[in-house]
Amino acid sequence: MRRRIPWRKVLLATGAAAGLGALGFGTWYVLVREGILRYNKWDRRERGTLKVGDAAPDLALAGYGGGTVRLSELWRERPVMLVFGSCT
Numbered sequence: 001m002r003r004r005i006p007w008r009k010v011l012l013a014t015g016a017a018a019g020l021g022a023l024g025f026g027t028w029y030v031l032v033r034e035g036i037l038r039y040n041k042w043d044r045r046e047r048g049t050l051k052v053g054d055a056a057p058d059l060a061l062a063g064y065g066g067g068t069v070r071l072s073e074l075w076r077e078r079p080v081m082l083v084f085g086s087c088t
Contacts, residue, residue, distance in 0.1 A: 056082065 031037040060068045074080045 056080075 028037070032039050056071060058070060058072045060070050063069045071080060
């Protein structure tokens with residue numbers, strides 16, 4: 001004798017699991033977008049006070065040769081343009 005599969009219970013459980021997963025993902029997304037949670041350990045976004053046209057802070061940047069270069073040293077020679085982006 002074959003046992004009947006309770007399809008209504010299976011569909012109800014699947015729908016409940018999908019709904020809870022969607023609710024959890026939506027909550028996580030909102031918390032990351034608002035800055036309450038960080039996306040990952042490399043995420044360093046902060047809400048700051050810099051505005052367009054403000055002077056850049058004097059940073060020490062890693063050079064290709066292994067040393068460091070300060071932005072103030074580069075500014076003395078010529079204008080500097082910083083470009084930030086992803087290479088992935």
